Amino acid sequence: MIEPKVLKGFRDFLPPQESSRRRLVEKIEKSFRLFGFVPIDTPALEYADILLGKGGGETEKQVYRFSDHGGRDVALRFDLTVPFARFVAEHRSEISFPFKRYHIAKVWRGENTQRGRYREFTQCDFDIVGSDCAAADFEILLMMRNTLKAIGAGELSIRLSHRGLFNRFLEKIGVRDKSVEILRRVDKLAKIGEDQTAAQIAQAAGSESARSIMEFLGSAKPGQTFEETLAALSGFAGKGPDTDRLADIRTFMNDTGTAETFILDPAITRGLDYYTGIVYETFLKELPGIGSVCSGGRYDNLTGLYSKELLPGVGSSIGLDRLQAALEELGTASAGGTWTRAAIVCQSAEESGRLQALAEIFRAENIPCDVFLEPKKLSQQFVLAEKKGIAWAVIPGNGGITVRNIATRENTEGLSAAQAAALLKAAQ
Amino acid sequence: MIEPKVLKGFRDFLPPQESSRRRLVEKIEKSFRLFGFVPIDTPALEYADILLGKGGGETEKQVYRFSDHGGRDVALRFDLTVPFARFVAEHRSEISFPFKRYHIAKVWRGENTQRGRYREFTQCDFDIVGSDCAAADFEILLMMRNTLKAIGAGELSIRLSHRGLFNRFLEKIGVRDKSVEILRRVDKLAKIGEDQTAAQIAQAAGSESARSIMEFLGSAKPGQTFEETLAALSGFAGKGPDTDRLADIRTFMNDTGTAETFILDPAITRGLDYYTGIVYETFLKELPGIGSVCSGGRYDNLTGLYSKELLPGVGSSIGLDRLQAALEELGTASAGGTWTRAAIVCQSAEESGRLQALAEIFRAENIPCDVFLEPKKLSQQFVLAEKKGIAWAVIPGNGGITVRNIATRENTEGLSAAQAAALLKAAQ
Numbered sequence: 001m002i003e004p005k006v007l008k009g010f011r012d013f014l015p016p017q018e019s020s021r022r023r024l025v026e027k028i029e030k031s032f033r034l035f036g037f038v039p040i041d042t043p044a045l046e047y048a049d050i051l052l053g054k055g056g057g058e059t060e061k062q063v064y065r066f067s068d069h070g071g072r073d074v075a076l077r078f079d080l081t082v083p084f085a086r087f088v089a090e091h092r093s094e095i096s097f098p099f100k101r102y103h104i105a106k107v108w109r110g111e112n113t114q115r116g117r118y119r120e121f122t123q124c125d126f127d128i129v130g131s132d133c134a135a136a137d138f139e140i141l142l143m144m145r146n147t148l149k150a151i152g153a154g155e156l157s158i159r160l161s162h163r164g165l166f167n168r169f170l171e172k173i174g175v176r177d178k179s180v181e182i183l184r185r186v187d188k189l190a191k192i193g194e195d196q197t198a199a200q201i202a203q204a205a206g207s208e209s210a211r212s213i214m215e216f217l218g219s220a221k222p223g224q225t226f227e228e229t230l231a232a233l234s235g236f237a238g239k240g241p242d243t244d245r246l247a248d249i250r251t252f253m254n255d256t257g258t259a260e261t262f263i264l265d266p267a268i269t270r271g272l273d274y275y276t277g278i279v280y281e282t283f284l285k286e287l288p289g290i291g292s293v294c295s296g297g298r299y300d301n302l303t304g305l306y307s308k309e310l311l312p313g314v315g316s317s318i319g320l321d322r323l324q325a326a327l328e329e330l331g332t333a334s335a336g337g338t339w340t341r342a343a344i345v346c347q348s349a350e351e352s353g354r355l356q357a358l359a360e361i362f363r364a365e366n367i368p369c370d371v372f373l374e375p376k377k378l379s380q381q382f383v384l385a386e387k388k389g390i391a392w393a394v395i396p397g398n399g400g401i402t403v404r405n406i407a408t409r410e411n412t413e414g415l416s417a418a419q420a421a422a423l424l425k426a427a428q
Numbered sequence: 429m430i431e432p433k434v435l436k437g438f439r440d441f442l443p444p445q446e447s448s449r450r451r452l453v454e455k456i457e458k459s460f461r462l463f464g465f466v467p468i469d470t471p472a473l474e475y476a477d478i479l480l481g482k483g484g485g486e487t488e489k490q491v492y493r494f495s496d497h498g499g500r501d502v503a504l505r506f507d508l509t510v511p512f513a514r515f516v517a518e519h520r521s522e523i524s525f526p527f528k529r530y531h532i533a534k535v536w537r538g539e540n541t542q543r544g545r546y547r548e549f550t551q552c553d554f555d556i557v558g559s560d561c562a563a564a565d566f567e568i569l570l571m572m573r574n575t576l577k578a579i580g581a582g583e584l585s586i587r588l589s590h591r592g593l594f595n596r597f598l599e600k601i602g603v604r605d606k607s608v609e610i611l612r613r614v615d616k617l618a619k620i621g622e623d624q625t626a627a628q629i630a631q632a633a634g635s636e637s638a639r640s641i642m643e644f645l646g647s648a649k650p651g652q653t654f655e656e657t658l659a660a661l662s663g664f665a666g667k668g669p670d671t672d673r674l675a676d677i678r679t680f681m682n683d684t685g686t687a688e689t690f691i692l693d694p695a696i697t698r699g700l701d702y703y704t705g706i707v708y709e710t711f712l713k714e715l716p717g718i719g720s721v722c723s724g725g726r727y728d729n730l731t732g733l734y735s736k737e738l739l740p741g742v743g744s745s746i747g748l749d750r751l752q753a754a755l756e757e758l759g760t761a762s763a764g765g766t767w768t769r770a771a772i773v774c775q776s777a778e779e780s781g782r783l784q785a786l787a788e789i790f791r792a793e794n795i796p797c798d799v800f801l802e803p804k805k806l807s808q809q810f811v812l813a814e815k816k817g818i819a820w821a822v823i824p825g826n827g828g829i830t831v832r833n834i835a836t837r838e839n840t841e842g843l844s845a846a847q848a849a850a851l852l853k854a855a856q
Binding site: 001002003004005006007008010011012013014015018019021022029033034035036038039040041042043044045046047049050053061062064066067068069070072074076085086087089090091094095096098100101106108110119120128131133134135136138139142146248251252253254255256257303305306307308338339340343346349350352353354355356357359360363366367368369370371373374384387388390 | 429430431432433434435436438439440441442443446447449450457461462463464466467468469470471472473474475477478481489490492494495496497498500502504513514515517518519522523524526528529534536538547548556559561562563564566567570574676679680681682683684685731733734735736766767768771774777778780781782783784785787788791794795796797798799801802812815816818
């Protein structure tokens with residue numbers, strides 16, 4: 001006998017969780033499609049050198065890597081960005097640019113599970129590649145906003161900044177060469193606090209630079225408008241293509257009446273070197289503690305590992321698992337409810353064919369129904385329907401069909417099949 | 429520079445293929461949900477001993493198996509049945525029986541790719557466990573029929589038989605102990621022909637038995653009804669619980685007016701020892717050559733590897749990749765068309781915010797639209813829209829909005845946003 005258990009750091013999705021998850025994905029996909037974004041898919045397994053590139057760092061330690069039957073060095077994807085870069089480089093001639101794609105799929109990382117993380121999780125990535133303009137930057141921001149609103153994430157704020165602006169500022173104070181170390185520390189600001197961040201930056205770039213940087217980072221004062229913060233930042237770094245880009249994006253926010261969602265915040269930098277333009281993170285007003293649920297930015301060289309041609313892009317990623325947990329906490333998790341509207345109870349084994357014939361009438365009206373298979377006491381069947389989260393029971397009889405509201409125990413009797421269907425359709 | 433290429437035996441899905449695939453999955457899921465079936469999900473990786481059980485055979489050679497970071501012996505799932513058995517055994521107390529679930533997910537097998545097979549493919553499994561009755565058997569058969577009709581697979585026939593009946597017949601002619609070898613040979617009948625099958629069975633069970641078996645297998649004469657074939661088979665093997673079961677299922681087919689889809693055919697046996705009751709395969713009338721697109725059967729012990737308690741079930745599986753290929757061949761592949769209804773063209777960089785504001789009006793009406801991001805000649809933008817498979821272009825102007833049919837080049841001018849939305853909604 002083998003003990004039936006899921007692998008450490010992995011988990012099953014039972015019907016209520018998986019139903020809620022699929023509802024969430026369906027809403028996200030619907031929102032992506034409303035923006036004309038198209039889906040792609042790539043294999044879970046890739047050549048390890050394609051996924052790991054120059055390699056090194058945390059990622060390499062976490063990736064599931066092994067030799068396949070043909071002795072190939074392969075690995076499970078650990079994100080959707082690297083496979084996307086490989087995909088674009090490989091299919092360049094088959095794609096029309098600007099290319100707007102989404103990809104919702106599982107990724108795997110052998111992370112330390114003590115932090116409550118899972119080793120298999122779902123990412124929802126959306127990117128526009130082949131275009132470097134304010135319109136593309138803004139479209140991704142608008143999609144983030146609309147998508148999170150569509151799934152009932154409540155009030156949200158998207159905080160954004162621009163890597164170019166930050167780098168010009170570092171240049172001006174003479175520490176441009178330290179930008180990677182500085183960015184990594186700034187990215188931890190919300191976690192470790194101002195004092196410690198300042199101390200760490202001072203170690204890397206001197207205490208005078210640290211003071212200037214902290215001042216720059218603090219220029220998004222509470223209650224200040226986007227425009228006022230932009231003016232303050234231009235004061236620190238001077239005007240440049242980055243401040244122009246931010247101003248253009250701001251105009252588009254105003255044009256669409258979405259300005260209130262967006263906050264200019266120089267403390268948003270994202271840790272990765274990868275980004276070169278705007279960067280952003282999304283916070284839920286009702287759950288600030290969970291951190292960003294949707295983040296990303298602009299990059300100027302997606303396919304650098306595989307091709308010499310520069311391909312710029314802008315994109316964002318939703319961590320579905322964290323988002324689902326957040327929605328469950330908010331109680332707006334599109335309910336874990338079943339799709340099944342009605343249970344058709346079974347009173348004798350011989351009538352099963354006729355019960356299916358009745359169900360077919362309901363199904364033709366798009367009413368999902370579960371035909372119970374074995375004759376049992378009606379009360380037991382009502383309990384089973386309730387356990388399955390089904391709101392209505394349908395009881396055929398000689399005097400017509402009875403439809404029962406499982407929660408209120410109210411019966412409507414003597415219905416024809418068409419009347420029963422109409423009742424079930426009208427009821428939520 | 430690393431060459432960007434997908435791993436041997438794997439493939440990418442470009443937007444047209446992936447869109448068509450997702451439409452197909454959405455229709456399949458809708459059909460499953462109309463039967464009250466609920467979704468689950470399990471991890472791609474499992475302990476190798478859970479997936480391989482007693483091991484041995486072809487499967488073990490094909491499975492992707494390796495050591496993870498913690499030195500665990502793990503493997504990628506190669507089907508959805510074994511993880512489902514583990515899932516049911518592990519979550520037994522959290523599930524209500526009979527449990528009707530579906531699972532649509534990728535599986536991996538390091539198969540020989542020369543036969544045109546891929547090493548990553550998608551399966552759609554649906555099962556009812558915890559019930560052994562004709563109503564459950566029939567519900568799976570009806571779901572197969574409805575689902576394949578819903579996706580436009582055209583006319584189909586589902587051929588079914590019963591393992592118990594076959595085994596009783598083997599008992600009667602005294603070769604019950606050879607049943608596993610005989611079944612494996614019968615399962616290849618359609619591929620290798622009657623003569624060779626007869627010869628192989630003769631080798632295993634003697635030539636007299638082979639003659640009787642071939643006669644039994646041939647009792648589904650063309651033009652004969654289900655009832656007539658059942659009578660002929662009862663003549664060979666005598667009556668038993670299996671013939672009663674088949675008769676009950678037939679009554680349910682008649683009750684639902686679906687009898688014409690189903691053919692009783694003793695030559696259907698399925699190769700696996702696993703099945704103990706009815707077994708079935710599905711053939712498309714317009715594409716008989718591709719073989720069965722949906723197959724399965726009844727088993728009496730799903731969780732035998734993990735638990736002593738017997739758990740019977742009945743289920744079926746659709747190989748999505750083969751089905752998609754078949755639908756493409758039939759030309760009914762739910763079209764690889766994009767969801768995007770309209771391209772909003774861009775005539776100056778500054779108007780991008782206003783274009784998004786217009787798009788928001790369309791999106792609120794559930795009209796997916798792609799806002800073009802960079803000002804280019806209108807003719808170039810029409811070409812891009814066409815490449816993307818978008819049927820309509822929207823051109824805002826001072827005299828109102830123009831909506832252009834990309835294919836016919838017909839323009840409708842001077843529209844308000846609401847009028848444009850109405851036109852796009854009305855048009856397919």
